[in-house]
Amino acid sequence: MDVRSQIAMVFHLDKCIGCHTCSIACKNIWTDRRGTEYMWWNNVETKPGTGYPTRWEDQDRYAGGWEVNNGDLSLKSTGKRKVIFNIFHNPHMPTMDDYYEPWTYDYQHLFNAPEGSDQPTARPVSMVTGELINIESGPNWDDDLGGSPIYAANDPNLAGLTPEQREQLFAVERLVFFYFPRICNHCLNPGCVAACPSGALYKRGEDGIVLLDQKRCRGWRSCIAACPYKKVFFNWSTGKSEKCILCFPRVETGQAPACFHSCVGRIRYLGVLLYDASRLEEVAKLPNEQLVEGQRSLILDPNDPAVIAAARANGVADSTIESAQKSPVYKYVKLWKVALPPHIEFRTLPMLFYVPPMSPVMAHREGNAVAHDSEDLFHDIETARVPMKFLANLFGAGHEAHVRYALKKQKAVRWYRRALTVGDVDMTLAQRMLTEADCTPEEADGIYQLTSLCSFDDRFIIPPAHREEAIQMFEDPLEHKQGVGFGFLSGPHRGM
């Protein structure tokens, strides 16, 4: 057992309101520089939709992530042989248009325009070329309603849905959607790190944050092709790649990352997980239907004395182990099993988990009118607006069992809380639903507490970073203790 610690995350999609505050918080801090205008380390996608960059989930085009070849795990995009034949050009790279051409507006024109018979307008200007452009797409074009029918209909997760299911999804004015906020998953088996020919990408030992060394990066861009989530970006100004750093300067000082901190819907949770690194490869090679369970089995019980001893032996700090014992992520992922990894079939073993959203049917069409049926709030999950198959494509490698389990449990908790607080639902029925959903009343209370009444301190259990230990590896803090200080400019003298 090779116990390591990983800062992991849970996004509760049932609570996301799609306000994009997280994206803006991140943008203002990290990607407001020249060359990064088009980057959104944090972005919020509308599902169904094609996302950012367009159809990033389609690995037939982008060749991101891993595949199992003759029992060996290999990157889809590159390899020793492929890299020689593609040494001058990396195939499978999103173009600027697949992200979007960043723009601003010519606001000065509103003030400087010569007098005329019309109101002056602020026309869009490309932030890359500085020239006037026609905006064709944006980082969240679906949400901007800039072309939703085209983009929504081309969501890769719609694969395998029956015509009836599609009809069910798009029944009411084609306007059903949920939100899917994305940041770097800080994967356990990161494709970007494996692909980098310069060794610029690395996964930090102490907390598993995946970082890109700007001094080592040589701009090969193999990471961009290899990351199936397309969360490494190329800065066209510096010629180096960049990615989400999980706001490590904030995390090291005990603060939640900016996108977590600013989240209005309180959907984001952050905490430490202890995992068994010796089984990583074995798990990453499992067949698709066993991947979710396999990844879960990597996560170790932080209260198990054997795990604690192994962690200590591996140099994991006691404070980190304590932090892991209180981790909200551990509860959602391992104890309650309601949070699931996105597209685990890419085999990077992402460490960002999603609680799948409920989508009760609130209205249906009657001729040309839309009839509302709000009384059915506690719907049957099988007939939800978003088909199970769609969520399974997103969170279960196409297999519905884990998604169904998570949704069933969420629904049972709702019934149980309704019976408890309002009382218009029969308690015995609620209890039976809990049992059927593999849930106890205590667990239901826990889920309810952490979902609905969670404060900052409940959502973010951030381990002390112990930077002093890291620094001491390279520098002796006592080196200059008896050295020469600044001293006096004119020394003090005894007497008058």
Next chain:
Amino acid sequence: MNPLTHSFRNQRTAGLLSTAFRFLLAFAVLVLLLALAAPAQAQDAATFFKQNCSSCHTIGAGRLAGPDLKNVHTRRDRAWLKQFVPNPRAMIDRGDPYVLKLLQSANGVVMPPPQGLTESRLNEILDFIEAESKAGRIWGGGGLSDRPYTAADFVLGRALFSGEKPLAKGGPACISCHTVGTLGSFGGGRLAPAPQYDLTRVYERLGGRKALGSWLSAPPTPTMNAIFKQHPIEPTEAFALLSVVEDAAASSGEADAVPLLNFFLIGLGGAVAGLVIFGTVWRGRFRSVRRALVRGELQRGSASLTTGGER
């Protein structure tokens, strides 16, 4: 003295010594190299004449590309000769009437200045020619058969010219720098300076089979001399090559511009074919996702778009 400083001094002295030693060594190597180079100058006038003059001149065996040098000392004085030989071009430019007459008789071919000619060497050579003329000994002019060319000669010549059959002593094939009119659609090389690259009329320029054969035995021009000094052309090879040149002179005009155009057209066709092949092999390559998707949807008339909402 502080022991530390002392040992430091010692180290420095040792360093200086080793630098001096290295200089000595370098000097010794230099001297050795010069000594090795010296014997090259020690060849006698006869050898020099054979290697550098005999390709165009004979003593008493008649005219080749250049005039017979027998009794040249009676025709021109020593001072004139010493002015002419190292730099023939300068005399032509100056308009010396005798040189212009020579040029005419040589079909306009200017004598290339001999390589490695010093003043003392020139004196030795002129002495040599004078002595040999007086003694009546004949130098040069032989070695090449007079028999008529056969078909086999011609086949061998073509193979040698094009490099299909390498020259015995390892010299480069003619085609790398020269062309002749009979070479076919691609023509040959054009590296040699104009008009020499085209060998179609070389027969006329250098004055027939005998002159050209002698010329080939030790090509005197700076570029060819440098190459073929080490890798001479064998007499049988020269004979075969002459058959090609003679055939070209007899049967066709100048190597014209058609081969160049052919070359360009075939190159263009090849490039286009290459692009088509690559474009076909990699037609599924990554181009653009979003733009292609939107365009595809719009082209499909987007049934889904129009039947979707009533708005």
